[in-house]
Amino acid sequence: MRSSRRAGTANRSPVLTAPDDASRRLTVALACAEGDWPHRDWPSADDPYVGRALFTPPPHQALRDLAGAADEGAEAAAADVVVLRCEDPADAFPKLLTAMGDMNASVIVISPRRDTDSILEVFRGGAGYLVEGDYCTCMLSAAVTGAVIGHTYLSPAACAALREGAQRMAEPPADALERLRSTLSPRERQIMELLSTGLGAQEIGMRLRLSEKTVRNNLSNIYAKLDARGSTDAVLRWLGAAHDDSLGSTAG
Known part of the structure; x- marks a missing residue:
């Protein structure tokens, strides 16, 4: 699988401080159809770090618009993190990376798949992984804020699958x-x-x-x-x- 340049190892500021106003809070691109997103109340109005979420349904062409806005210096329109919600990461994750092109944003994958192979491929690609039903919106916000400072976040079930697979090697x-x-x-x-x-x-x-x-x-x-x-x-x-x-x- 193609390695993501938006990996958790990106050189970002090591400390995330609370922004002074909503315009400086993080913008998240939700790479799924609007009807497939389960968290209608996320991000909450009082979330100190995540300001808004924008839908970019497949084939995610809107991501190019966000990348273009960032290139032109329109910080308010640029996405800091892309959250991909999908059934099969092996198929959807590489397609997302292709759609992102040179877009400089971290990626988090949300999927019901909890097998080691799926999680490992996403993790090796530099993206975080949350197993469906294994996280809350607070954890999602933590994963997003962690991603922009270089941390690749895994939900508990994803961690367990990765560690169990490693022990079998x-x-x-x-x-x-x-x-x-x-x-x-x-x-x-x-x-x-x-x-x-x-x-x-x-x-x-x-x-x-x-x-x-x-x-x-x-x-x-x-x-x-x-x-x-x-x-x-x-x-x-x-x-x-x-x-x-x-x-x-x-x-x-």
Whole structure:
């Protein structure tokens, strides 16, 4: 699958601060038909980060208009994140990337599919993944705000499927994976374990009683030690699923 340039590893500002007014809140492009979107009240009027959602139904040609608006400096019309709601990500995700072209926006996929192969392909493509019925609108807002600062968000069921698939792998050998993990300090291992469950830097800091800045500094060191390009690549390496390794499927 084509790798997304809108991946969670994009170089964005490491800190997301509350905007001063609604015009500075995030704009989300909903890549689905309006009748297929279940959250009519999202984003809420008091959402501090997500300001509005625009529908761009298949074949998502409206995304090009949003990209053009961004190129012309019309920030109010530009989409910061694209949320794709679909039945089959293997078919819909690559089509979305093609429709996006050079559009610089992060992607989150929402789908009922919870098998490892589907989730892994989306994750490797740099997009977040929420399993249908496995998230709430608060989690959706968190996924959107996390995406623009470089975090690839997974819902609990998506995390579980990815980790279960990694445990079924024959390659790399357990000793090779352990050697890779042994390059990290105990604190860095703790951070990677939490990162691989879908938590972001702020949430990890709360769990470990560390500042978000400290967590991000640790993550930078981790990426260097694992020779990872960013959070997505680091998690795949941590789970033993990097590059062309294949995972066994989990039941949907």
